[in-house]
Structure formats: structure tokens, C-alpha cells
Amino acid sequence: MTFSIHGLPVARGIAIGRAVLMAGRVDVAHYFIQPGEVEAEIERVRAGRNAVIDEINRLQQTIAGMGPKEAPHELSALLDVHLMLLQDEDLIDGVKHWIRERLYNAEWALTTQLEQLSRQFDDMEDEYLRERKADLEQVAERILRYMKGVATPAAPPRGRRKTQQDLLLDDSVDVPLVLIAHDLSPADMLQFKQSVFAGFVTDVGGKTSHTAIVARSMDIPAVVGARSASHLVRQDDWVIVDGDDGVMIVDPSPIILAEYGFKQRQAELERGRLARLRHTPAITLDGQKVELLANIELPEDAVGAVAAGAGGVGLFRSEFLFMGRKGHLPDEDEQYEAYRRAVEGMQGLPVTIRTIDVGADKPLDHEHRDAAHLNPALGLRAIRWCLADPAMFLTQLRAILRAALHGKVNLLIPMLAHASEVRQTLSLLDFARAELDNRGVAYGQVQVGAMIEIPAAALTLRTFLHYFDFLSIGTNDLIQYTLAIDRADESVAHLYDPLHPAVLQLVARTIAECNAAGKSVSVCGEMAGDTTLTRLLLGLGLRSFSMHPAQILAVKQEVLRADAQRLATWAQQVLAADEPAQLLA
Ligand code: PEP
Ligand code: MG
Secondary structure, eight states, X not given: OOEEEEOEEEEOSEEEEEEEEEOXXXXXXXXXXXXXXXHHHHHHHHHHHHHHHHHHHHHHHHHHTSOTTTSOHHHHHHHHHHHHHHHOHHHHHHHHHHHHHHOBOHHHHHHHHHHHHXXXXXXXXXXXXXXXXXHHHHHHHHHHHHHHHHOOOOOOOXXXXXXXXXXXXXXXXXXXEEEEESOOOHHHHHHTTTOSEEEEEESSOOTTSHHHHHHHHHTOOEEEOOTTHHHHSOTTOEEEEETTTTEEEESOOHHHHHHHHHHHHHHHHHHHHHHTTTTSOOBOTTOOBOEEEEEESSTTHHHHHHHTTOSSEEEEEGGGGTTTSTTOOOOHHHHHHHHHHHHHHTTTSOEEEEOOOOBTTBOSXXXXXXXXXXXXXXXXXXXXXXXXXXXXXXXXXXXXXXXXXXXXXXXXXXXXXXXXXXXXXXXXXXHHHHHHHHHTOOOOOEEEEEEEOSHHHHHTHHHHHHHOSEEEEOHHHHHHHHHTOOTTOGGGGXXXXXXXXXXXXXXXXXXXXXXXXXXXXXXXXXXXXXXXXXXXXXXXXXXEEXXXXXXXXXXXXXXXXXXXXXXXXXXXXXXXXXXXXXXXX
């Protein structure tokens, strides 16, 4: 039966494929194997299962020799249950199915089957049997651990995404897959950057949560905040993800499939049309030159930024280099190499590297995700975190300074609010230079900028203009902090409003004061890539926009059609309105 689930649209486009439910296990590898690797993958799971069976048998023998105090009867009974689950053919048959029919790698096949069986356990009437789900999860976990430690799977092949046409012609192994999860952290999303998935849907998340931002940067249709999606959709259901309208359609009828197939083709045509603007300079009708820059998360993203015609990188979110490292943060050399790769990847164009901005909805690891902070967005985040750990911060600063030898590098500091933080940051930067001097290590010149993303900073711009070479407006956080709306919380997403008069006042004032002081200013929050806001920002005097590479050509089209001088008068009316959105409609 066809039904739809509504959420928030976060990355444009239409994806049609089979649902892959991620039951909280995103840390296993997901890739397709070659047909010739099927038997070896099945063998890997079988070997894992047999090893765990042996381990449990050994344990049974050990506890058989113990008294009831050291080894209560329940322990032995529990191990029996585990053995029974391990020997159950449903587990291994299911795994074989996913490997043979879908060419999933072994770990992915195992977790998919686990998810399938878990649902059957959930549906059981008998409470005792229902509770065996936890045991099943434990045995699967043991097999996964064994597989990780012993066998090394083949490297995942890249980029096997199929089109709607392929899909309709071929309903076999190679269909597009749509990932459906309760939640995905930014680090999880990063793992999927080169992945096989054609679309993403999560139960939770706001429009400018970092998970949504990474999905957008991958240019893969995505819907977040779809509430109960991961409960309502079953493994392998056909689904359509409509990233334009924020809807997922489950089990679509042939008519709906045809309609969305048509939409997909229209989007392709539009892409082709925009691609022709790639080499056109971004200049308004009245001759104003506009800088269109890229936001990137990893050095490898530089290639896409250049291909999209970016004039440089306006925001390199360096924190993504630090995520999922289980406490082993990259050292100076590793960071230097990463920044250098980004700089060289931009082929002479400038790169603005933002110092690490972790905390809130960007934890370093899964373990830290639910840290018991009452208000993580207001806590030890970004520059506050760096100033609390000067050794870590100095390491990053030295690495960035060294990378500046290889091209034009700007250094951008997030989340500043206090003059004391500004002074502390700049002293540490001087200190980092002195350390490199002492070591006799060469480094380059950098322009230093601050993000304006806390209302307090926007209201005390004088201080920032005094200390910094340039400013960059982080509208995602500026909106969050001005309106007291958690950007990652879908339950208040309807109140997250870039056009709230208070937000516009802060943005307008920052642009105007920078322009008057002759300091360069850009917007690097999601507002910069939103084509419905391009004219307004141009009218407010903005001439530098930094966004996901996938948005650059669409924004350029808006710039080419705009008359900045006429927009300036209109923008003042928008600014004075009680409900600015009505003037943009
Ligand atoms: C912002 O806050 O607008 C921004 C660009 O930074 P981030 O989204 O990484 O917090
Ligand atoms: Mg921010």
C-alpha cells in the first residue's frame, strides 16, 4: 500500500530505490562486492559465526567446572540461547541472501539480516521471546567483532549509482538504495560520502543540522525530521525520496513512479542547462562582481569545488578531519598534509580554513554524542573548546600556517563573542608562529577572519573590525542563537526562520558595517546557497557567498539576472517589514 511520510527537505532532487534500514549500526562498512567475491564474503561470515560458536563452547566447558556461585545456572542457559541463535539457519540464510542477491559486503549483509530478524522479535506476543532480541544483537556484535579482527574485506568499489531508467529496466542486484535511519551523525554522513546510497531519510534532525549540511554537500536527495520513518518503512521496501518537498513515498504505485521518474528527468535537464554557466563570470546586470565560493568538509572536496566553478573555498570545516578517530586526533603533520591537499586541490584559488568547530551536534565520536551537557549548543563548542585545550589548538594553527606556504590561505575562527577570546586567539596564533620559528620550520602568511554567528558578535562589530582582516557570517548559528531554536531539533524547525526581522537586522548591519569599513565580508551559512535569498543578500550589499559546490551555478543564475542597485532599495523595504517573507513571495 502506498503511503507518504513528511519531513524537512534538506538536499534537493528525487531518489527512487530500495530502503536500507540502518538499525543504529552505521559504523560497519557498506559497499557492493563483485559477483566473483560472493562465496568469499559468505565464508567470512561463516568463519565469524563458527569462531563465536567455538568461543561459546569453550566458555561452556570452563563454567561447567565452576560452582554455582562463580557461574550461576542462568549464565549457562544464556550461552545456550546464544548458541541456538548462532546455529539458527534463518540468520545465515538471510545473510547469504543479501550477499548473493544484492552483492552487499559481509558486514552489511549481517546487519541487514539482524535488522530483519529484530523486527520479527519485536512482533512476538511472548515477552520472553521478544526479549531475545537483545541476545541476537549480542551474537551479531560478536560475529562483527571477530570479522573485524581477523579478515580484511576487499576495498569498497566506488560510485555505483544507477538512474531511474536503469532501475525500471533492471530489478536485480544493482538497484539504487536509500538509507533510512533514526539518526545519523555528521561523522556517519561523512562515511557515506563516497557511498552507494542514492538518498537519505532520518527520523530526526533540523534543516541546518550538520547532518543535513553534509547530505547537501553530497548532492544526494535527503529528508530529515521524518519522525517515524525508520519504524514505518521495512527493509527493502521501494521508496521515493523527494528532497525538494521533504516527502518520502513508500511502496509507490506505477503512476506515482512514472510521475517521479519524469521529475527526475526534468531535474537532469535543469542541471545540464545550469552547467553551461560554469565559465560565465558572476556579474550582476549593473556590473557588480560577485564572488561565489565553496564550503567543503574534506580536502578531496576541492576537486568538486573547482569543477563547480567556485572562486575559492570560503569555508573548509576542518572539524571533519577530527571526527570518528576514537580519541586519536590527527597530529600536526597529518593535518598539514590534509590542508596542503585542499590548497593544492584548489589550484591557486584561495582556501579559507576554519579552525576546529566541534561540540553541539558535531561530536568527535559516537561515544561523545550523548554527553550529558544540558545545552550543548551553548556549551564548550568551537573556539571555546580550542581555548580550553591550547596544545590541541596550537597544533592546528601550526599545521594551517605551514600549509599556507602552498597557496593563499585564510584562517577563520568560529563562535567568537568576547574581546578576551579574540585577544587570546590572536596571541595563540602569534605563539604558533614563534614555535615554528624556533623549530626553523617555514610557514606562509595568512589573513585572519572571524565568524559572526553569535548575536553578541554582530552587535559589537567594532571589536571584530578592529582585530580581523575579514568577517564571515555564519547564518546557521546566528539564526539558532538569535531565535533560540536548536538547529538540529525538528520539533522546532518551523520556527527556524532566516527571514525573521531580527536575523535580517543582524545580517544587514554586519554587511553594511564591513562595507563601510572596507573589510571583506561573506555569508557562509546555508542562506548563501538558498536561491530564494540571493536577491535579498545582494540588495543588502553582499558580494561574497560561500555555499555547497552543488548550489553555485543556481546562485550564479540569480546573480546574472539581478540588478544590485535596484535591489538595494527593495532590500531596505524588506528590512523594515514586520513580515519580510511576504515581500519575497
Ligand atoms: C554557520 O553557523 O552558519 C556556519 C557556517 O558554521 P556551521 O554550520 O559549521 O556551524
Ligand atoms: Mg556555525
